[in-house]
Amino acid sequence: MTERPPRSGRKTRVLIVDDSASVRQTLSDIISSDPALEVMATAADPYAAAERIRQEVPDVIFLDIEMPKMDGLTFLRKIMAQRPIPVVICSSLTESGSDALLQALEGGAVDVVTKPRVGSIEFLQMSRMQICDVAKAAAQARPRGPRPKPIVVERKLTADAMLPPVRANPARAMPEIGTKIICIGASTGGTEALRDVLEALPANAPPIVIVQHMPEKFTAAFARRLDSLCAISVKEAEDGDDVLAGRALIAPGNLHMMLQRIGARFRVSIADGPAVCRHRPSVDVLFRSAAQAAGANAVGVIMTGMGDDGAQGLLEMKTAGAFTLAQDADSCVVFGMPKEAIERGAASKVVPLARIAGEIMTAAHASTLAKSR
Template identity: 40%
Template sequence: MCAASVLVVDDSPTMRALIRHALKRDPEIVVVGEASNPYEARDKMKELDPDVVTLDVEMPNMNGIEFLKKIMTLRPTPVIMVSNFTAPGAATTLAALEIGAFDCIAKPSAQQGMFESLPNLVKEAAMAKRGMVRRRTGAAVARVAAEPARMRKAGWADLIAIGSSTGGVEALMQVLSEFPADCPPTVIVQHLPAAFTGSFAARLDRASHAKVVEAGGGETLRRGHVYVAPGGARHMIVKPGAQPIIDLYEGETVSGHRPSVDVLFSSVAKNFKGSTCGVILTGMGRDGAQGLLEMRRAGGQTFGQDEETSLVYGMPRVAYEIGAVERQLPLGRVAKKLFSGA
């Protein structure tokens, strides 16, 4: 891959030096600049257009959480929060992930040593950014226009599959809050670090009338249940059978991610024999686009979040451009479309 360019933002010269040293050990990463506060970082982002930003929380003039909001609104870029306040499970960590941070890690103590995981996180984040597509191609428009409309049987789908990434934490909270208690079984891949999907599923469960759980593998798909793929080392798929089940397996990253939305959607298209509905929400990159296209070709309904309501119109854009999205919807209408057809 091309070298991943990084802007390091921290008010401590010592910490910037530690991060720079950790990243420079990887030949596929280039630290293109450093900034000691958000205002300096803003100017350097315009000048250098880095693939990834590492960002502290406590800084002069503006804290990192406020600056993260501005980045995601004005110049969406993968951000890795590096702070004493972003340990797994911390309130600041969850706030950063909701806003759209790619990942969060804690600064090491003297006993912990250097940032061993940071180089790999940076390369994963850079891959996500490079997957973004900016323009709709004429060929894709023609394919969508030429495809004949298909009749749908009345009622809900037998299975709903949802994929999301940057901005998806907040988007899923809104969508799941409108799910009825007897919703069709629903499977979700949201790009999150492994340490956070359990607590995220618990938050969704509190917000939804449906039962939301982190998938453990082997669950029989049940009405009224929503299954969130665990972050980290395994993909989640739907396995066929008289009673379809969820399976988790180790494997290489797909579309830059593990778990991958593409892997989940493809398994639904190939293995689930009932009616299906696929939804792709806000996120950087292109994960889920090809899998959603497979679902559409297999006869499933497919929806994508529109540009106006997406925090990052990357994954939904690519899916729309390749003809995978049957209809684009504002976030506030996704659940209504799933359950009332409106």
């Protein structure tokens, strides 16, 4: 996939679809406040939105999930089947909406934002910045379309049908110094890209820590979804979690995650703090901590996303001796973060999405061989 060509200064046109008049007005005010964006139209339901799209195609659609007449997921599927347009899901900040959100991302939505709500001036300013940044990123994205349904193959049932196999004993899975710690950062388009990478990894993959720009309350559902699909275990990180082989830890939304070395083992620290590179969690924060705590024992991977978060941190990892990877332009939904890292000389290697899992295992295997000599 490649970025859309520049629009020669034309503003990004946004269509807002939400059954709440107050949400439509608030989103309109926020988006219109950015000189690079304009609200093309608003619609109270998908039928009104479809009629507006027939008159003029927007650059980006902000779409609610729960609406009368037709729900947002059904409308999203129709858009992706007929004429793919970058869609941003605008959702309430609830655990109950997490499954629908993940279905939307799997169905082709490029990103998600939480609905703006009345709060402090600082909160509203942060909300405005995030919504406008996501709109600009989505405008540069090429939707990858819905993920095809997996082929179901009949197989002989085993005990796994009732009881899952026992995973590695955490006490034996502690990474020794010299074991590679894989640090991954992603943003727009990253949820499905991360699924591609993690699904391709074997159960004995090296320890993985991940920052994916995503609102709070949704990262736990995202981690549970990946855990059900992957050979490795996946969980939303908690403060003090050990970094273990065969497990990926995902930074919780709205909190930073850092790698720490405690004697001969590693763990993560979860902390509040100011947004870094306009994000919390920030990829730069994770990558810098990895450079300091793990040095050459780390592997840095920067993937699809808008902006420059992670570029400086990846360079610091490389300078500290880490092997670093950047996703290539053709396989990115948005070639922003990897491009910035490549231009700064932070990437040891640039590879397509389909090769990232293999490169991770190659780096881990090289580390194992070096230790055995």
